Amino acid sequence: MKQLLILSGKGGTGKTTVASAFIKLAQAKAYADCDVDAPNLQLVLEQSGQPESNDFFGMPKAEINTMLCAKCDRCREHCRFDAVSVIDDVYSIDPFACEGCGVCEIVCPVRAITLKPLVSGELVLYKSETVVFSTAQLKMGSGTSGMLVTEVKKEMKAVDVGADLAIIDGSPGIGCPVIASISGVDMVLIVAEPSVSGISDMERIIKTAKIFHAKIAVCVNKYDTNLEKTRAIRDYCQQHEIPYIGEIPYDEKVVKTVNEGLTIVDVFCDAGSAVQEVFNRTMKEMNP
Amino acid sequence: MKYAVLSGKGGTGKTLVSVNLAAVAKNPIYVDCDVEEPNGHLFFKPRGIKNEAVTVKIPVVDEDLCLGCRKCVDFCKFNALASVIDKLIVFEEVCHACGGCMLLCPNNALTERDKVIGEITSGDSETVKVISGILNTGETSGIPIIKKLLAKIVNEKATVVIDCPPGSACIVMESIRDADYCILVAEPTVFGLHNLKMVYELVKLFNKPHGVVINKALKNNHLINDFCCENEITVLTEIPFDSELGQLNSNGEIAARKSAAYHDLFSTLLQTVVKEVEHETVAHS
Ligand code: SF4
Ligand code: SF4
Numbered sequence: 036m037k038q039l040l041i042l043s044g045k046g047g048t049g050k051t052t053v054a055s056a057f058i059k060l061a062q063a064k065a066y067a068d069c070d071v072d073a074p075n076l077q078l079v080l081e082q083s084g085q086p087e088s089n090d091f092f093g094m095p096k097a098e099i100n101t102m103l104c105a106k107c108d109r110c111r112e113h114c115r116f117d118a119v120s121v122i123d124d125v126y127s128i129d130p131f132a133c134e135g136c137g138v139c140e141i142v143c144p145v146r147a148i149t150l151k152p153l154v155s156g157e158l159v160l161y162k163s164e165t166v167v168f169s170t171a172q173l174k175m176g177s178g179t180s181g182m183l184v185t186e187v188k189k190e191m192k193a194v195d196v197g198a199d200l201a202i203i204d205g206s207p208g209i210g211c212p213v214i215a216s217i218s219g220v221d222m223v224l225i226v227a228e229p230s231v232s233g234i235s236d237m238e239r240i241i242k243t244a245k246i247f248h249a250k251i252a253v254c255v256n257k258y259d260t261n262l263e264k265t266r267a268i269r270d271y272c273q274q275h276e277i278p279y280i281g282e283i284p285y286d287e288k289v290v291k292t293v294n295e296g297l298t299i300v301d302v303f304c305d306a307g308s309a310v311q312e313v314f315n316r317t318m319k320e321m322n323p
Numbered sequence: 324m325k326y327a328v329l330s331g332k333g334g335t336g337k338t339l340v341s342v343n344l345a346a347v348a349k350n351p352i353y354v355d356c357d358v359e360e361p362n363g364h365l366f367f368k369p370r371g372i373k374n375e376a377v378t379v380k381i382p383v384v385d386e387d388l389c390l391g392c393r394k395c396v397d398f399c400k401f402n403a404l405a406s407v408i409d410k411l412i413v414f415e416e417v418c419h420a421c422g423g424c425m426l427l428c429p430n431n432a433l434t435e436r437d438k439v440i441g442e443i444t445s446g447d448s449e450t451v452k453v454i455s456g457i458l459n460t461g462e463t464s465g466i467p468i469i470k471k472l473l474a475k476i477v478n479e480k481a482t483v484v485i486d487c488p489p490g491s492a493c494i495v496m497e498s499i500r501d502a503d504y505c506i507l508v509a510e511p512t513v514f515g516l517h518n519l520k521m522v523y524e525l526v527k528l529f530n531k532p533h534g535v536v537i538n539k540a541l542k543n544n545h546l547i548n549d550f551c552c553e554n555e556i557t558v559l560t561e562i563p564f565d566s567e568l569g570q571l572n573s574n575g576e577i578a579a580r581k582s583a584a585y586h587d588l589f590s591t592l593l594q595t596v597v598k599e600v601e602h603e604t605v606a607h608s
Contacts, residue, residue: 073489233573261573
């Protein structure tokens with residue numbers, strides 16, 4: 036099964052709009068939403084049946100047993116994440132700051148500290164005989180989104196529906212969750228926005244994808260909102276020998292369609308026909 | 324006063340609002356905490372740039388001293404250490420720099436070195452002091468950079484606008500911890516509403532006074548308004564969907580500096596926010 040990952044460097048560029056259209060066009064049997072911070076794909080793709088949902092345990096977090104605590108201050112001194120605080124002479128750990136490294140546990144002379152597993156998200160899996168859709172929701176303030184992304188992809192791959200193509204809506208940014216979504220995919224399609232910020236984001240995500248030796252292609256969304264910047268993106272791709280595979284116009288119907296819970300290829304619109312073109316070329320690029 | 328500008332996700336206009344808000348304030352500081360994709364400097368084009376590297380401490384092994392006992396390997400919760408044929412390997416990318424391995428080594432075979440993960444740049448743009456953090460590509464966590472950025476403004480009395488990272492993960496919590504007020508930017512789409520709900524939960528959790536700015540507002544769109552109404556959230560302003568603004572913004576221009584109408588819009592927004600904060604202080608004292 037080949038995996039296509041859709042990324043944008045940042046949200047709001049239309050990554051999910053493109054991903055959902057691709058899923059429809061490919062009649063994809065396997066797909067996933069790796070934007071575990073703010074998953075949106077389920078809002079436009081209707082699922083039948085109840086999903087299977089499972090708690091996701093990220094890094095365990097430290098906990099201090101105040102009955103045992105000798106107030107020696109060693110845990111606070113050694114914690115590099117400033118997660119240990121003392122209020123009214125009572126030691127406690129801020130679960131949002133704790134990274135679960137376990138240093139406090141080993142320096143505590145009276146064994147008052149233990150690492151306890153903590154639910155940090157929820158894995159959601161829709162599956163039928165023919166389709167698998169894996170998504171998740173990170174619990175607020177959890178830092179283990181990279182691990183959760185890896186789980187989302189694992190759950191998708193574990194269900195055999197005979198799919199030869201999987202489409203993955205990636206996470207925004209360039210950090211840990213994105214790196215986790217890139218690992219193991221066959222191709223990355225970057226949805227860029229024709230603006231100064233959009234170009235900067237695109238360059239950074241390309242650099243990141245290159246570190247992981249992923250095959251890359253670029254398309255521009257809302258290309259006609261700034262033709263000059265669109266040209267700049269096209270030139271950049273040419274210079275760096277990155278396949279530039281098309282552009283999607285700004286189309287008022289997109290917002291309306293998405294608000295109705297549909298993808299842009301479910302209705303007749305300019306953006307929809309353009310995305311069809313981008314899809315065809317992506318498939319060619321992926322299966323030369 | 325510190326204002327944090329948040330959105331459930333990128334691309335909703337968080338940077339647009341923060342940049343313009345800073346541009347209309349008096350001698351403000353703009354802090355870009357979106358270290359993965361910092362964009363504020365593209366608008367401000369600050370001058371007199373000063374760079375400062377941000378480092379974390381990564382273990383280095385002295386092979387002559389290593390006993391191959393694996394104490395460090397067994398301890399590391401992030402699998403940043405591996406022992407292969409009695410040789411200790413450090414995977415820097417996943418190391419969280421907790422220092423535990425070093426503490427545990429019975430033969431002092433581990434020491435630490437500084438590894439650069441990004442930098443902080445500061446400069447000036449007219450009267451605005453612009454401070455940005457930038458994470459190097461390939462690095463997994465920008466938290467150390469955000470911490471350093473926020474440490475710079477802890478005792479600031481000036482007006483500080485914090486352009487937060489997108490989402491609602493731990494990294495965002497860091498950014499709003501010291502804020503006096505949170506501005507939530509939302510787009511009137513189902514995605515926008517979904518994302519707004521998440522940051523709203525976050526500011527509630529932290530008990531921060533907050534209000535909503537609707538960006539790319541459409542004439543008859545009630546999605547966000549209804550939500551705000553139900554939850555008694557103040558809608559601070561609506562920024563209309565406007566191709567002039569889009570054009571200025573996509574070319575990296577600051578609308579408030581280029582157009583009188585937008586200067587007014589953001590000045591009014593700033594005044595509204597200042598009033599909201601005053602109101603909160605009265606209500607809570
Ligand atoms: S510093 Fe912490 S994370 Fe890094 S290798 Fe040592 S134990 Fe692992
Ligand atoms: S704890 Fe020290 S001696 Fe033991 S394997 Fe690690 S580096 Fe080598």
